[in-house]
Amino acid sequence: SQQGEEDPQALSIQEGENATMNCSYKTSINNLQWYRQNSGRGLVHLILIRSNEREKHSGRLRVTLDTSKKSSSLLITASRAADTASYFCATDVNNDMRFGAGTRLTVKP
Amino acid sequence: NAGVTQTPKFQVLKTGQSMTLQCAQDMNHNSMYWYRQDPGMGLRLIYYSASEGTTDKGEVPNGYNVSRLNKREFSLRLESAAPSQTSVYFCASRGGPRAWDTQYFGPGTRLTVL
Numbered sequence: 478s479q480q481g482e483e484d485p486q487a488l489s490i491q492e493g494e495n496a497t498m499n500c501s502y503k504t505s506i507n508n509l510q511w512y513r514q515n516s517g518r519g520l521v522h523l524i525l526i527r528s529n530e531r532e533k534h535s536g537r538l539r540v541t542l543d544t545s546k547k548s549s550s551l552l553i554t555a556s557r558a559a560d561t562a563s564y565f566c567a568t569d570v571n572n573d574m575r576f577g578a579g580t581r582l583t584v585k586p
Numbered sequence: 587n588a589g590v591t592q593t594p595k596f597q598v599l600k601t602g603q604s605m606t607l608q609c610a611q612d613m614n615h616n617s618m619y620w621y622r623q624d625p626g627m628g629l630r631l632i633y634y635s636a637s638e639g640t641t642d643k644g645e646v647p648n649g650y651n652v653s654r655l656n657k658r659e660f661s662l663r664l665e666s667a668a669p670s671q672t673s674v675y676f677c678a679s680r681g682g683p684r685a686w687d688t689q690y691f692g693p694g695t696r697l698t699v700l
Contacts, residue, residue, distance in 0.1 A: 481628070508687060519676055519691035520629070565628050572617060572636045573644060574689070576628035 481509075481566040481577030489583040496553045498580040500566030501546075507569045509542055511551050514563045514579070523551075523564075558586045588612055590692035592677050598698045599667045607662040607695050609677030616681035618660035619644075619689065620652060622673040629676060635660055667699045 484499045500509070508527045512520040526533045526542045526549065533540045539552040553560055563579040593608045611618065616637045621629040621644075631644030635654040649671060651663045660679075664671060677692040 510687070510689070512689075519693050520678075520689075522688045522690070525687045567629075569687075572634060573642075574619065574629075574631055574634070575645065576621075576630070578626070578628045 481568055481575060483566060483577040483580045485580060487581045490556060492556060492558055492584055492586050494556055496556050496582055498551045498564050500549045500577055502568045504570060509549050510567045511540060512565045512567060556584045558584050560584050590677055590679055590690050592692035592695050594695060596696045600700050601668060603667050604665050607675055609692060610659045611679040615679035619678040620662045621676045624673050669699045672699045673697060
């Protein structure tokens with residue numbers, strides 16, 4: 478079964494707004510990663526947060542991790558139309574990678 | 587650097603046929619992975635190879651075999667294709683001097699089994 482579960486399944490916002498996506502998982506992990514996938518393309522790595530970290534930033538991205546709740550969130554600030562894509566969280570347990578079903582983000586210009 | 591390359595890009599098979607999907611990376615990475623992605627779903631791990639000479643089953647290994655031919659190449663074989671194996675297959679690699687944790691993905695192979 479899939480380890481990560483993203484919420485919401487779909488999100489539609491206006492350009493300039495912030496987008497928040499959540500990920501829940503079931504077992505202890507080494508790290509959690511977020512990826513973006515544009516339609517019909519491969520996945521692109523966005524950010525990784527280790528199990529002993531609580532928050533990480535990269536440009537307009539902010540990721541949090543709560544290991545007690547087994548959950549993570551991805552915040553994209555000041556969204557752009559180019560951010561329209563599917564976003565996946567992936568848990569890493571000793572090289573065994575498990576992805577969630579993803580959040581489909583649409584940013585309207 | 588080409589990164590991760592996959593061949594072929596598209597393939598149509600009949601039920602029962604066999605084929606091998608090829609994957610190569612030129613980043614000197616230690617680990618390589620094969621995933622499948624069905625419509626509207628996330629990726630599911632088929633097999634992975636943590637290092638040259640080792641392979642391990644992932645979440646959905648049934649119906650597939652893999653070979654880690656050398657450090658660069660990791661192939662996925664379907665011995666007797668079934669319609670349930672219609673999917674997009676992605677290869678990925680990771681493990682280098684400055685990008686140990688990041689997975690780099692190939693462009694994918696779209697496989698249809700009739």
